[in-house]
Amino acid sequence: MRPRSLVIDLYANYIRYRGGVASVQTLVGLLDRFGVGEETARVTLSRLKRQGWLATERRSRSSWYRLTPLGVQELDEGRERIFTRHGMDPWDGRWSLVIYQVPEAERQVRQWLRTRLQWLGFGPLGPATWVSPHDRLRELEEAMAAAEIEAQVDLLDASTGSLARDRELARRCWDLEEVAEAYQRFVTRYQPRIERYEAGEFEGAEALIEHIELVAAYRKFPFSDPDLPRELLPTDWIGTTAHTTFLQGYELLKGAAMAYYDEVADPAPAAVARVPLPGEGRSGLS
Structure with a gap:
């Protein structure tokens, strides 16, 4: 996994729900769990700052990296594309x-x-x-x-004016067989692990690493899967199974992963409010 993607995933899944701010020591320590050295971690954070994702501030002689409004917007958009599927919605043929x-x-x-x-x-x-x-x-x-x-x-x-032409258009624009093969690899890897997640086998750093790796394995699909309406998809589309598997795994690992983040992260400045995770206090998937 690329260090830049790791930092973004840490903010997307944990830090944003803790005020969107984390100390450089916390970030360096978490990246070290994934084999990213301190120098590479600091360079990555500096680049994300230059790109407008993060801003820095000094508190108690330590540097803290905070999500910018641009960073929050990008994370919101990414969450929508990764977590939501519209293929089952009615399609007007346009x-x-x-x-x-x-x-x-x-x-x-x-x-x-x-x-x-x-x-x-x-x-x-x-x-x-x-x-x-x-x-x-x-x-x-x-x-x-x-x-x-x-x-x-x-x-x-x-509009093409014909469902047959719509399906032909979809075939020309996307290699659905290749997408299905990638989804099948994801399902083969993660579906058998759901039972282990349900049993709470992953705790501490192992839970956070597994959680991030699950997200990293799935978030590539919005680039290859256009989330086509069901009218344009093959029967028994494997993407539906993959999405359900991802949501189940994400939800089951979320609590233990966040608990570990809270355990190792430097306490956020007093002015930073704790924001509940999606789903806290209610039932249902994020």
Whole structure:
């Protein structure tokens, strides 16, 4: 796992629910559990600060890293894409269509567009034409504005007029067989572990590491799985089983992982309020 991803996962799953702030000693110590050395940890934190995810402050002669509003926004968006599936919602047969024109010299802009479109669940119909069965055009516009991306982008609403053509369009834009194979590997690895999670076999550092590794194994899927409506999916889509397995595992490990974080983390400054984890005080999955 990349150190940057580890830091983001620590903030996404624990630190944000403890005021969004953690001391550098806490972060270095937690990253060490994953084999990340102190120098690499400090470089990673500095880069996330430069990228606008984190800000620093001094308290009691120690440096603390706090989530910025941008960081909170990115984590909220990521949680929505990872934890929520809309494939079972009714589909109106409409497609969101994005066509962009970016000069060859502006490769970074083109790469940003491709990455963002893929994250939002769009698939490439052509080199500069992307489609999605979900209405996410406004999300793209908002993301472009936030990132100050200026490009010639046409946003259209379209329909093929035929479910058969819809399915053919989906086949052309996404390799669902490859996605299904990846989901099957995830299910094969984690479904047998659910019983161990239920038995409380993972505690302390082992629980936190297992929790983070589970998230890391699953959060790659929003980049490859467009969360298609059920009308466009194969029968008995393995992605549904994978998502259920992820939610079960995440919920079962969450308490022990957070307990370990609370045990080893430096106490947050008095002005920082403790925020309940999703699901605390009520039943149901996050």
